[in-house]
Amino acid sequence: MRCGVVVFPGSNCDHDVYHILKHVLGQEVTFLWHGEDSLRGSELVVLPGGFSYGDYLRAGAMAALSPIMAAVRRHAEAGGLVLGICNGFQMLLESGLLPGAMRRNRNLLFECRDVFLRVERDDLPFTRGYRKGQVLRMPIAHAEGNYIHHADQLESLEEAGRVVFRYVSPEGEVAAEDAAPNELGELWNVNGSINAIAGICNEEGNIMGMMPHPERCAEEILGNVDGLALFSSAVGALEVTA
Amino acid sequence: MANKKTKGTGPITARITVYPRPEILDPQGKAIASALTRLGFDGVEDVRAGKSFEIQLRAAATQDVEEVVRRMCKDLLVNSVVEDYSVELLDGEAKP
Amino acid sequence: MANKKTKGTGPITARITVYPRPEILDPQGKAIASALTRLGFDGVEDVRAGKSFEIQLRAAATQDVEEVVRRMCKDLLVNSVVEDYSVELLDGEAKP
Amino acid sequence: MSSEPKVDLEMAKAHGLSDEEYSRICELLGRDPSFTELGITSSLWSEHCSYKSSKIYLEEFPTQGEHVLHGPGENAGVVDIGNGWVAVFKMESHNHPSFIEPYQGAATGVGGILRDVFTMGARPIACMDSLRFGEVSAPRMKHLIAGVVRGIGDYGNCVGIPTVGGETGFHRGYNGNILVNAFALGLARRERIFTSRASGLGNPLLYVGSRTGRDGIHGATMASESFGEDSEAKRPTVQVGDPFTEKTLIEACLNIMRTDAVVAIQDMGAAGLTSTSFEMAGKGDMGIRLDLDKVPLREPGLSAYEIMLSESQERMLILAKQGRQDEVAAVFHRWGLEVAEIGEVTGDGIARIYHHGEEKAAMPIGPLSSNAPIYRRPVAVPKDLAQRQQAPEVPDADDLAGSLKRLLDTPEMGSKSWIWHQYDHSVRTNTMVGPGGDAAVLLLKGTPAGLGLVSDVNPVYCGLDPYTGGAQAVAEAVRNLACVGAEPVGLTDCLNFGNPERPEISWQFRECVRGMSEACRSLEVPVISGNVSFYNETGDQSIPPTPTVAMVGLIPDVANVARSHFVAEGDRVVLLGNTHADFGGSAYLRLLYDIEQGRPPSVELSREVQLAELLRYLTFEGWLHTAHDLSEGGLGIALAESCFTAASKGPTLGVGVEVDMPPTWLFSESQGRAIIAVPPEHLDSVLSEAETMNVPAVEIGGVGGQELVVRCDGSVLRAPVDELHRIWATALPRALDL
Numbered sequence A: 001m002r003c004g005v006v007v008f009p010g011s012n013c014d015h016d017v018y019h020i021l022k023h024v025l026g027q028e029v030t031f032l033w034h035g036e037d038s039l040r041g042s043e044l045v046v047l048p049g050g051f052s053y054g055d056y057l058r059a060g061a062m063a064a065l066s067p068i069m070a071a072v073r074r075h076a077e078a079g080g081l082v083l084g085i086c087n088g089f090q091m092l093l094e095s096g097l098l099p100g101a102m103r104r105n106r107n108l109l110f111e112c113r114d115v116f117l118r119v120e121r122d123d124l125p126f127t128r129g130y131r132k133g134q135v136l137r138m139p140i141a142h143a144e145g146n147y148i149h150h151a152d153q154l155e156s157l158e159e160a161g162r163v164v165f166r167y168v169s170p171e172g173e174v175a176a177e178d179a180a181p182n183e184l185g186e187l188w189n190v191n192g193s194i195n196a197i198a199g200i201c202n203e204e205g206n207i208m209g210m211m212p213h214p215e216r217c218a219e220e221i222l223g224n225v226d227g228l229a230l231f232s233s234a235v236g237a238l239e240v241t242a
Numbered sequence B, C: 001m002a003n004k005k006t007k008g009t010g011p012i013t014a015r016i017t018v019y020p021r022p023e024i025l026d027p028q029g030k031a032i033a034s035a036l037t038r039l040g041f042d043g044v045e046d047v048r049a050g051k052s053f054e055i056q057l058r059a060a061a062t063q064d065v066e067e068v069v070r071r072m073c074k075d076l077l078v079n080s081v082v083e084d085y086s087v088e089l090l091d092g093e094a095k096p
Numbered sequence D: 001m002s003s004e005p006k007v008d009l010e011m012a013k014a015h016g017l018s019d020e021e022y023s024r025i026c027e028l029l030g031r032d033p034s035f036t037e038l039g040i041t042s043s044l045w046s047e048h049c050s051y052k053s054s055k056i057y058l059e060e061f062p063t064q065g066e067h068v069l070h071g072p073g074e075n076a077g078v079v080d081i082g083n084g085w086v087a088v089f090k091m092e093s094h095n096h097p098s099f100i101e102p103y104q105g106a107a108t109g110v111g112g113i114l115r116d117v118f119t120m121g122a123r124p125i126a127c128m129d130s131l132r133f134g135e136v137s138a139p140r141m142k143h144l145i146a147g148v149v150r151g152i153g154d155y156g157n158c159v160g161i162p163t164v165g166g167e168t169g170f171h172r173g174y175n176g177n178i179l180v181n182a183f184a185l186g187l188a189r190r191e192r193i194f195t196s197r198a199s200g201l202g203n204p205l206l207y208v209g210s211r212t213g214r215d216g217i218h219g220a221t222m223a224s225e226s227f228g229e230d231s232e233a234k235r236p237t238v239q240v241g242d243p244f245t246e247k248t249l250i251e252a253c254l255n256i257m258r259t260d261a262v263v264a265i266q267d268m269g270a271a272g273l274t275s276t277s278f279e280m281a282g283k284g285d286m287g288i289r290l291d292l293d294k295v296p297l298r299e300p301g302l303s304a305y306e307i308m309l310s311e312s313q314e315r316m317l318i319l320a321k322q323g324r325q326d327e328v329a330a331v332f333h334r335w336g337l338e339v340a341e342i343g344e345v346t347g348d349g350i351a352r353i354y355h356h357g358e359e360k361a362a363m364p365i366g367p368l369s370s371n372a373p374i375y376r377r378p379v380a381v382p383k384d385l386a387q388r389q390q391a392p393e394v395p396d397a398d399d400l401a402g403s404l405k406r407l408l409d410t411p412e413m414g415s416k417s418w419i420w421h422q423y424d425h426s427v428r429t430n431t432m433v434g435p436g437g438d439a440a441v442l443l444l445k446g447t448p449a450g451l452g453l454v455s456d457v458n459p460v461y462c463g464l465d466p467y468t469g470g471a472q473a474v475a476e477a478v479r480n481l482a483c484v485g486a487e488p489v490g491l492t493d494c495l496n497f498g499n500p501e502r503p504e505i506s507w508q509f510r511e512c513v514r515g516m517s518e519a520c521r522s523l524e525v526p527v528i529s530g531n532v533s534f535y536n537e538t539g540d541q542s543i544p545p546t547p548t549v550a551m552v553g554l555i556p557d558v559a560n561v562a563r564s565h566f567v568a569e570g571d572r573v574v575l576l577g578n579t580h581a582d583f584g585g586s587a588y589l590r591l592l593y594d595i596e597q598g599r600p601p602s603v604e605l606s607r608e609v610q611l612a613e614l615l616r617y618l619t620f621e622g623w624l625h626t627a628h629d630l631s632e633g634g635l636g637i638a639l640a641e642s643c644f645t646a647a648s649k650g651p652t653l654g655v656g657v658e659v660d661m662p663p664t665w666l667f668s669e670s671q672g673r674a675i676i677a678v679p680p681e682h683l684d685s686v687l688s689e690a691e692t693m694n695v696p697a698v699e700i701g702g703v704g705g706q707e708l709v710v711r712c713d714g715s716v717l718r719a720p721v722d723e724l725h726r727i728w729a730t731a732l733p734r735a736l737d738l
């Protein structure tokens, strides 16, 4: 099996990711149940968005302790591809597979809207289909996407070039975490993430987590295909290694 | 009220208080502080918004309850990257 | 530790603990209880998930601090339809 | 039945039963009811469950149509949308709970309506919410607004169902009673629809989901004295929603419904286990036996009365096939849910309820529902109606741009995006057009078709003339759907009114329903489900009559759907329909001059039919870039909205038009109108088609530039689009002090 989408109680975007991989990209995909301890040979594992365990306590905290996460960890350590989107990103943080933590959005509200992202790395298995510096439009939908990390570790994260996407203005300027809203009341860094971080990866680049939802903008009929290249890159990376 | 009882078989209530670490900006605390000031409460200098859990346990006689509760914190209740916590053990049931 | 100081000009920390009223469903507490059990912690009988606020105040000499804090609870921090709360006053700054 | 308080007339009255209703139940039972039986009767015969004051009027609604599979009477209505698929939808009110506790009240409203839909075997795919608030300056109102919106968002977001549309109004008539109407729509395969009809002697009843607590127990307040000590602990409590449990319930229920282990399934809504079990058995002419000791409780010590009437959320009753219990239980356990077998179906038509070894109730189910009271309440035209309907003095709009800006600057006319940005509207990746358009458009994956969804009502019109207001709500919904090329397949409604025992209120109700029915007949839209909410009053101040209409339409091919905003420079703008001096109940008079008077614009149903047909035809041909219906605020507001609602997806666009009418008429609210923007090469075809279909059509200008410019009878309205956009986009958050 090439792609596996993990289903936790409360996953909401599992079918959306499945749809893109299967029907848009024609890949072999399977759902993996959180209680399983095997990835059944999946080469690309996606932790989808949603409200696993209701997002009670802290988003992603309970899911991070699911049996399948041990298998995901082994897969990742062996260099396998792991993509966490939204709630999936929160799980990667909670499980320590990626560094840092999420707080509530700076306005304390759930926010569902399009944001602009600047691509900071175009050499990852997930981002080869983009150009560094390219500005993408992508929807977010979360209440806890306000990324934070301790100052020193943040610095080393930056130095290692592990920030993959940043929240920017439509023109590509980085949006400070405490910037004031523009005259229309809009914030480009809606959740207030430190250094405008929207997505990061591990040292080796095979684990990536991001808050925006590329699977919601990967079909022409929805008016935006900026997210498609992310999935096609990942799938393409599998073909190379296969 | 806070009676340190670390071993026992009776019902025990553990109260865990979790706060964002001081060096971490707390958006909720900040929002509450400014809301209080807007409501006319003077002299509010800082607000930290944390969580409180009350866990009712029936512990085995051999267990060090505080140790067990700290493990719950480490394993689930607290994200040590951004949070600190404290544990209090209360006999029997507790209501705020 | 809890030093009832109801009037004063120095810095005071008020700690407010807010819980869902006992007869009210607490879905978060329920979810945490089953997560703890799933993790192998035996004997967890009930979990209530509440909030804790630490407010640092510089009160005027004439104010009854506890009274002021209770007003903050009523006006902003607590939804009395579904929540109960308690207030503790601590001298100076407090960390959990 | 010794442990229960003794029932007498006085207690029955405290439960809301009339003298006559009490003697009716005594007669039916052949004895005095037990306390538990009184509780059961009073809730089954309550207005909420029995529709006793509304039933005779609701029968006027046309409920049949070529697409209709199930009309009113089931948990939700079902219409065929082709390719073997059916759409299942309903709307319901949660007004009273939301006024007490806005967050939980609104959240549980969403939870309840979702259960109505997935109970039928349909996977919920979209929600809408229709909200009416008081003036933002009214006491508690900002708190109510913030709480309701957060409650709706948190619940829908967590269960992963997009909230794709809705409406929000503000009027002082709601200062003391806000309205929260929640709509949900699901999809199912035609042959996989489930109903709540019981059958099969001895089949087991399984309780699944959350445990039962003392939430929202009806009547318990009135009767609490009779409990003696600890009555404080027994007063009804606020219902708290648990969307996570709901989400797992949805998955588990849909899962088990794909097997044939289940006969019937029903959610526990109003009046909890009582209405669920009585309805299930009643529909199948069966009896039931319930053992309340088996019901999972959240706290010990609930009485039979409390267990039967609890409205704890996220609970379902499943009638399984005998011997298949374990199979059902396994599915629910996999999703972390509790299952308990609490009784069975019997053949004697009687509900027998046991608790602690005693029979607490033994009631004939059929007679209880067939004897439910039905009233034709007295009606009377409100005394001040004639005076309120007098034609108002309409001040001239001397400063056209100023009037437009002041209108855009109200929470009423301003953007509602502060609300819907808190709702996940794009999850499930079917939302082609979300909140912010005329109607939402959902893809039906795997087919070229789509669904249009919309919710409408103008309570000011309804207050001035309930008949016209009722018809207008239906007509506007049809028009909004037509703007996205959708042909209506059915509607659901939420009829929110005051106290029906007051003759003026019953008159409002009768007239609104009459207007809606007539419009439904002319426009060929069947009513497939709905809900009535009476007693929305504080003191003797009733809300304005508010018959909310939610309508669903089918779009044969979504590729051609027009947008409600301008998309291309150079497009020609055409005004469809006739404009008259229609200012009764208009936003212009109400929001700028505080005048709420006159007759609302008349609704010419045959014209609405023609307009809708034309818009659908033009969409089908792919000739439209933009279609936007004219409603509150008239042409002026519609043109402005079309200039900037594109902003989140691209640049704003200006427009320049010239119309032949008195300047103030820019804000007239004549019905049956829309603006469209057409690529120049299609203009002639569009105009000739309009002529053929007998719809007045005038080319009034073109899209382009960065200004809104309207010339009429020598006056000019000129304003930079950016400035209008700024005012409109920030009006609501500014009014809320955010």
Ligand SMILES: Nc1ncnc2c1ncn2[C@@H]1O[C@H](COP(=O)(O)OP(=O)(O)O)[C@@H](O)[C@H]1O
Residues within 6 Å of the ligand: D128, D129, D130, D131, D163, D164, D165, D166, D167, D168, D416, D419, D420, D434, D435, D436, D437, D438, D439, D456, D480, D631, D632
């Ligand atoms: N409470 C709400 N929830 C979701 N969407 C809303 C809500 N209120 C308004 N909207 C959206 O805002 C847009 C404008 O609403 P409204 O002014 O009622 O439109 P119209 O005048 O065309 O009927 C619509 O697309 C509607 O779906």
Ligand SMILES: [Mg+2]
Residues within 6 Å of the ligand: D167, D456, D457, D631
């Ligand atoms: Mg409207």
